[in-house]
Amino acid sequence: MKDHAATAVGLSRWRAPQGIQTTTQDGTRRMAGAAKLVYDGQELELPIIEGTENERAIDIGKLRGTTGLITVDEGFVNTGSCKSGVTFLDGEQGILRYRGYPIEDLAEKSTFLEVAYLLIYGELPTKEQYEDFQHSITVHTMIHEDLKRLYDGYPKDSHPMSILSSMIVTLSGYYTDSSDPLIPMHREISMARLLAKTPTIAAYSYKKSIGQPFVYPRNNLSYIGNFMNMMFSVPATDYEVDPVIERALDTLLILHADHEQNCSTSTVRLVGSSRANLYATIASGVCALWGPLHGGANQAVIEMLSRVHEDGGDAKKYIELAKDKNSTFRLMGFGHRVYKNFDPRARIIKKACDDVLKKMGVHDPLLEIAKKLEEAALEDEYFVERKLYPNVDFYSGIIYRAIGIPTDMFTVMFALGRMPGWIAQWKEMIENPGTRIGRPRQVYNGATERRYQDIGKR
């Protein structure tokens, strides 16, 4: 690998001067010549673009064509993969807004279905639009009877995320005549089917794991009410949806609905950019979400809290373990790539957690442990220095537990919540005429050319 010692990047301090700033078709502002790359004695001007919330980026679209250079950014820490108008997140200030609306307002006043509409179509719906949207979803809640038989092929203790991802991709086999991502009508119906059927698929995976009969969807119930009914009712007795639980779940799903270009959403965009159908695309997002560093953290948090509890509840001991670089233990539900301040979702969930447990009359010792861990971490230099705060997953599992959702279903709940965000981001991408297939480059560091040796000579 060559070492270009003379390479330097000079970024002139940017102000917003009159006259040389242009607004582009995609709503960003562009300023020519704001950043200069000095490379091998040549100078290249790189435009700076600015988004509507004034966040700035160097546009390197012409970099390789002009210089032969690419950029390397492992983990995409500095890379903007797209321009997007869906969600705004300021990690330094702890701000999260969907389509401009603060998460705090939406969590308090809106419903999950309304937020889904907002994310997907860009505006809050009128009453009529909302009713149409709700109707288009409720008419698709059932799954094909043949699909139900697939559940018999899963071992009893299959993780529900494996069932969810494979069932979602299998849906594409049932809708081969209406899943072309380039046809608007196909997009609409695929989006509605996914929002409608995911709760059914998820609830059936739970019923399968406990050996109870599947409960058909009920379209006279709310989106959440229907999900709860499919999860918790049995044919032998009556079941009534508890409004406290219904509201708590609705709020949790709103808080999970989108989070700009996280791991699973980026996966969705990447897979979708190949023009795979929406079912295959979303299934890939479900798989990406499963990992414990992403959506799987909510399950990992409860497992961690249970371990601390069973070990006598000594929070300090586990804080020390999380700091120990010789240990693989991390404080699950803590830290975030983007938030270097409190995760605003965690604030809302912590309060909801206290409220819900109080209203339900539940005392969960894991909540006490979580609070002790949080308190100890927020006073500890290691966590303070690294700006590690509780994230969305730290308290959500305690609410799920109180509601009766089993631990291995927690990440499925995250997936239910994230569905409209994945769909909205995919729709934005696929409807953008400028979208090209996602195809990162690499810096090769393997063997240089060598000759094949017959096996006897190796």
Ligand code: CMC
């Ligand atoms: N416990 C202990 N140390 C931590 C933790 C943690 N939870 N998170 C980060 N650190 C340390 C890390 O060891 C590193 O220390 P050092 O500078 O000494 O090497 C420093 O903080 C920076 O961490 P990083 O791993 O480089 O940060 P990242 O941006 O690559 O990772 C993260 C972000 C969320 C994967 C990470 O904080 C983590 O593993 N947290 C626990 C898992 C978790 O809660 N994930 C859910 C994220 S929120 C829901 C979602 O959107 O999916």
